[in-house]
Amino acid sequence: MAGFGNPTQAVYSTVRELVENSLDSCEDAQTYPILDIEIKNVGPDTITVTVSDNGTGVPPEQVPLAFGRVLYGSKYSQQQKRGTFGLGVTMAILYGQITTDSPVIIHSKTYKSKGHLYKIFVDVKNNRPLVEYEEEHHRDETGTTVTIKLKGDLKRSQERIIEYLRLSTVSTPHAKLTLRIDEEIQLDLGGWSDTLPSPIRPSKPHPRSVDMEVLRRLVQNNEKRSLDDFLCSSFQKIGPKTSTRFLRFMNLNPNCIVSELNRDELSQLANALRKYDGFERPDSKCLSIIGKNELLNAIKSVFNVKIAEYASHGVSEWQGNPFVIEAVVAMGDDFPRSDIPTLYRFANRVPLLYDSTDGVLTRTLKRVNWSRYGINKSEPVAIFLHLCSSKIPFKAAGKQSLASVSEIEQAAYQIIKELGRKLGKINSRYRRSARESKKMREFSKSFRQIARFSAALADIDEVPSVDNLVKKLFEVEPDE
Numbered sequence: 001m002a003g004f005g006n007p008t009q010a011v012y013s014t015v016r017e018l019v020e021n022s023l024d025s026c027e028d029a030q031t032y033p034i035l036d037i038e039i040k041n042v043g044p045d046t047i048t049v050t051v052s053d054n055g056t057g058v059p060p061e062q063v064p065l066a067f068g069r070v071l072y073g074s075k076y077s078q079q080q081k082r083g084t085f086g087l088g089v090t091m092a093i094l095y096g097q098i099t100t101d102s103p104v105i106i107h108s109k110t111y112k113s114k115g116h117l118y119k120i121f122v123d124v125k126n127n128r129p130l131v132e133y134e135e136e137h138h139r140d141e142t143g144t145t146v147t148i149k150l151k152g153d154l155k156r157s158q159e160r161i162i163e164y165l166r167l168s169t170v171s172t173p174h175a176k177l178t179l180r181i182d183e184e185i186q187l188d189l190g191g192w193s194d195t196l197p198s199p200i201r202p203s204k205p206h207p208r209s210v211d212m213e214v215l216r217r218l219v220q221n222n223e224k225r226s227l228d229d230f231l232c233s234s235f236q237k238i239g240p241k242t243s244t245r246f247l248r249f250m251n252l253n254p255n256c257i258v259s260e261l262n263r264d265e266l267s268q269l270a271n272a273l274r275k276y277d278g279f280e281r282p283d284s285k286c287l288s289i290i291g292k293n294e295l296l297n298a299i300k301s302v303f304n305v306k307i308a309e310y311a312s313h314g315v316s317e318w319q320g321n322p323f324v325i326e327a328v329v330a331m332g333d334d335f336p337r338s339d340i341p342t343l344y345r346f347a348n349r350v351p352l353l354y355d356s357t358d359g360v361l362t363r364t365l366k367r368v369n370w371s372r373y374g375i376n377k378s379e380p381v382a383i384f385l386h387l388c389s390s391k392i393p394f395k396a397a398g399k400q401s402l403a404s405v406s407e408i409e410q411a412a413y414q415i416i417k418e419l420g421r422k423l424g425k426i427n428s429r430y431r432r433s434a435r436e437s438k439k440m441r442e443f444s445k446s447f448r449q450i451a452r453f454s455a456a457l458a459d460i461d462e463v464p465s466v467d468n469l470v471k472k473l474f475e476v477e478p479d480e
């Protein structure tokens with residue numbers, strides 16, 4: 001039950017899984033997400049969490065499997081998505097079922113259906129849905145509302161939930177989020193950007209990204225194809241020429257039928273696809289970065305920020321997956337003062353709040369010598385780091401910290417250093433200008449004094465102005 005280890009984390013994870021799915025679905029629908037998150041206390045340590053979205057909706061016939069089977073994912077192609085495993089919402093539903101013996105309630109409408117209401121349990125033993133109740137139920141707009149009842153500690157998780165939602169409007173700046181707890185609005189945020197991200201174009205898997213599971217699934221869907229045909233039709237970056245070269249390198253018969261390959265041969269094929277260096281780099285059209293203006297604007301909308309600088313790195317690749325890292329360094333009184341900047345981590349637009357000390361990004365941040373860039377305890381500095389990739393190398397199914405991947409670590413190090421340099425320059429410009437202003441004030445004071453003495457010596461009543469002189473010396477307006 002990754003992510004549901006204690007009653008506080010359980011409430012937070014339930015909200016997170018539902019919000020993630022809703023935002024993914026709005027992205028599919030190409031709409032501005034409007035999410036209502038409602039939490040109600042309904043008994044001792046018992047709450048309901050309801051998340052309502054204006055996304056695509058779920059076709060009625062797919063609802064039972066999507067919500068009642070573990071590892072039911074619809075997201076198989078290579079593309080940037082918040083959801084990855086086909087595990088998230090079912091974990092939350094299972095936790096609710098185990099702790100309160102209540103079914104999940106789903107009310108959904110696609111543009112084709114009128115609206116459907118389901119109450120579903122998960123049959124844990126057989127990993128299949130048990131539909132307790134089902135009816136056609138009108139819903140005005142397309143979208144989905146999911147309600148889960150669970151035991152949990154709302155009081156202790158509330159702060160994290162608010163932090164998560166605030167940061168979600170930073171990484172999805174075109175989304176509007178409202179949080180109500182016992183009917184009282186706790187947060188109503190977002191809509192910082194009025195441009196939709198350009199649509200993500202899902203790609204076929206890159207050959208270097210396959211594992212046995214993906215390969216087995218692809219073979220199942222292409223049982224009758226010859227190996228040559230299978231490779232050309234199932235993967236990006238494999239055309240007839242590349243396929244021929246690869247199969248010759250593998251010493252495999254291009255005409256053999258894929259379903260006839262035994263387990264060992266499939267495993268060899270998966271290994272060879274991962275290791276062969278004759279494939280071009282993966283497509284990056286399946287990625288969606290937040291973007292410079294959108295990210296800077298969102299950070300400035302959520303935090304009190306004096307200075308903010310953006311940088312991005314990539315497109316690069318890790319094991320056949322394209323990735324980009326974008327980041328912002330920001331200075332402002334909302335951030336804690338420390339020797340190293342406070343790090344806000346995002347993966348495919350999802351804020352990562354737990355296990356922060358555990359991951360690669362935090363470790364990378366600590367490798368940088370911040371005093372070189374003029375950062376010390378007196379400076380409130382933060383770094384926002386967003387990794388987008390067709391696959392995020394999470395350490396565990398709780399999806400909170402990243403495993404060590406040298407390509408990502410290297411890119412993160414580069415970008416953090418670049419931001420450090422930018423901040424260092426701004427800092428020294430600030431210090432220089434502070435020094436200049438001090439000098440200017442002193443000069444201005446002395447000049448006024450000289451003017452006063454000179455006027456007295458020359459017996460002139462009106463003391464001449466020295467403003468022009470100071471202005472010429474410093475090329476700026478003097479202080480009053």
Ligand SMILES: Nc1ncnc2c1ncn2[C@@H]1O[C@H](COP(=O)(O)OP(=O)(O)OP(=O)(O)O)[C@@H](O)[C@H]1O
Nearest residue numbers: 021025066073074083084085086087088089090144
């Ligand atoms: N609000 C929603 N709108 C549309 N489809 C949804 C919604 N919630 C869930 N689904 C469908 O149900 C599937 C299963 O959701 P689930 O959260 O279990 O997996 P996931 O999001 O694919 O991956 P992850 O385990 O990382 O969350 C999704 O892939 C999606 O197709």
Ligand SMILES: [Mg+2]
Nearest residue numbers: 021083088089
């Ligand atoms: Mg999910």
